[in-house]
Amino acid sequence: MKIKESPEKRQALFDAIRQRGHYDDVREGIHLSDLLYCNYKSYYRKKGLTPPLSDEQVLLFMTGYAFQYFLFPKNEEKTYEKDGIICSPDVEDEYIAEIKMPLAEVKSTRMNMSKFRVEDNQHYIEQCAGYCARKGVLSCDLIVFFVMGNYAPPFPNTKIFEINFTEEELKNYWLEFLRRKDVLEEALKNDTLPNPHFGYDWECQKNRCEVRDTLCPKYGEK
Numbered sequence: 001m002k003i004k005e006s007p008e009k010r011q012a013l014f015d016a017i018r019q020r021g022h023y024d025d026v027r028e029g030i031h032l033s034d035l036l037y038c039n040y041k042s043y044y045r046k047k048g049l050t051p052p053l054s055d056e057q058v059l060l061f062m063t064g065y066a067f068q069y070f071l072f073p074k075n076e077e078k079t080y081e082k083d084g085i086i087c088s089p090d091v092e093d094e095y096i097a098e099i100k101m102p103l104a105e106v107k108s109t110r111m112n113m114s115k116f117r118v119e120d121n122q123h124y125i126e127q128c129a130g131y132c133a134r135k136g137v138l139s140c141d142l143i144v145f146f147v148m149g150n151y152a153p154p155f156p157n158t159k160i161f162e163i164n165f166t167e168e169e170l171k172n173y174w175l176e177f178l179r180r181k182d183v184l185e186e187a188l189k190n191d192t193l194p195n196p197h198f199g200y201d202w203e204c205q206k207n208r209c210e211v212r213d214t215l216c217p218k219y220g221e222k
Contacts, residue, residue: 031086036127040211072090112150125163138170193217
């Protein structure tokens with residue numbers, strides 16, 4: 001018996017994952033997800049200037065999608081527009097056993113489940129708020145898949161949180177999204193980086209940002 005590793009087939013596997021997931025495609029229009037994270041990255045992505053995602057990033061995306069589509073298989077993504085912002089909720093009017101979930105967002109994370117607090121993840125809250133504002137509802141479930149569980153031992157696990165908003169909160173969130181949208185559109189129109197900059201410090205970690213060391217003025221330009 002002879003056994004040998006096949007780098008060529010491994011690379012073909014990643015290529016297939018990329019093609020199926022359309023991870024490196026440039027999406028038309030301004031999506032809610034374009035407004036939740038660093039607007040430098042959103043700008044470069046819209047301009048088609050970002051390098052391909054790393055193999056590690058592709059696997060992380062695939063892990064989350066696999067969990068989502070196992071629970072909620074669907075043939076096509078539904079999109080909705082409000083004030084020029086495109087929204088694509090993960091779950092709408094679906095059932096888990098006999099429990100109906102009118103609206104939900106699915107996330108996967110390597111964070112420690114025992115230390116996780118929804119309140120510490122503003123981007124999760126804002127995405128749920130955006131979908132609620134578009135759908136005209138006050139509640140959204142957040143389904144979190146913890147890839148590493150609580151790390152002791154690192155077995156996968158999950159939690160579901162019900163997030164309830166007031167109408168005033170949703171109004172304020174949407175106004176903020178419109179502000180960020182105006183900043184991004186102005187930057188795209190003028191071929192200049194978004195000003196003011198918006199983003200989270202944790203996004204700048206080396207394994208989280210594909211433009212950190214090449215295009216980002218904070219790190220790539222010395």
